[in-house]
Amino acid sequence: MPAEPADARRIPGEAGIWVLIGGDLSAFSAFFLVFAYYRGFDPALFAASHRQLDHGIGLANTLILLTSSLFVALAVQRVRSGREGAAIWLRLALACGGAFAVLKAVEYAQKLSAGITPLTNDFFMYYFAFTGVHLLHVVIGSGALVFAIGASRQQASAERTMIVECAAIFWHLVDLLWIILFALFYLAGGHG
């Protein structure tokens, strides 16, 4: 029997992690549908609240996460080709995660000091809830990156590739979910 090329139909990372990715994507899809549904009841309030968000911080955080995804992809490329040097790209991605969290904390602090809380209205309840759950994902993703940094220093092996790929997949999910949240809260203002 002819041997199949090693990478022919390989699932990136491992099959199990797609349970987590699929579950998370379903949950966030529900978030987005719920947000769109409730916006329909009070578009003026949602539009007015949308204008109170700090779009500069939102955009900066989007660029930070997109850059971090690039770093993670470069790390995966290194590991897949059996080369050294993945750890530096993963560290840079981790630093981006930290910067994202700091900016998010600044944004929350600004809102709270302006008297805007999850109790203010529905828009801000969803804003704090969804971005809060996303921030939890950033924390978990950062933990995964730390784990991957440790693994990337080991000798090249299938397991090393798998660990770095799994962390990368989760990090890309964190990035993807943020881009949709960014579009939903910061860009799609609606008409009020």
Place this chain on the structure above:
Amino acid sequence: MQYPQISARAQRFMLWWGYSLMVVFGLSYGFLIKLIPLNPATDTALQVAAFYRENAASIRIGAVICSWVAAFALPIYVVLAAQCSRLEKGVPVWSMLQFGGGMMMTIFLVLPPLFWGVAAFSPDRAPEITLIMHELANLTLTTTDQYFIFNMVPIAYLALSRRDHPLNPFPRWYGYFVIWGALMFELGAFAFIPRSGPFAWNGLFVFWFPFCIFGVWMTITMIVMLKAIRQQEAMQANGAG
């Protein structure tokens, strides 16, 4: 290497003991206490008092049954802890954390039926007093996320980090599923904020997500554990375990 033996029969017994009590709990909660889903948080004190007055007998019977069965998860966590502890070297700190988290989690399924029973105990008291007991019960059920992570993170960690251990009872996907479940359970605490919508105590993210995921998680855990115990028995018979 020689690992501590665990009685397969005792583990099976505990799993089925816990799971059958969970089914009784679910039936009592749904059909006697009648709060699946919880009543809207927008109900007035008079509406809440009327609910307890009209259903006083069945809620109190439901509370009696839940007094017997509501700690159902305890034996399941014991089996999980026993299985986890064999994956660790020396003092099994992750298993101990998992066990402690699980023990504490059982309290928060014991308390709500107790509080509902108290609310139904004196149907003629002032409605506002019944209301506060009702709110305490519902928020205890939905917002108590304090201990889940201490139970679930150790399980996920051991499931995923002991990939080559011959006695690892957890498939890889189970480890990832537990991480997802832990994330979703965290949503419950938002019930303190709104009175209506998906984050209210009867809403999609606060009631239905955790309720369904908990049931699915317990069922999957049963299946995974029973399968692992069967395999370990076979290993033991071959003199390998």
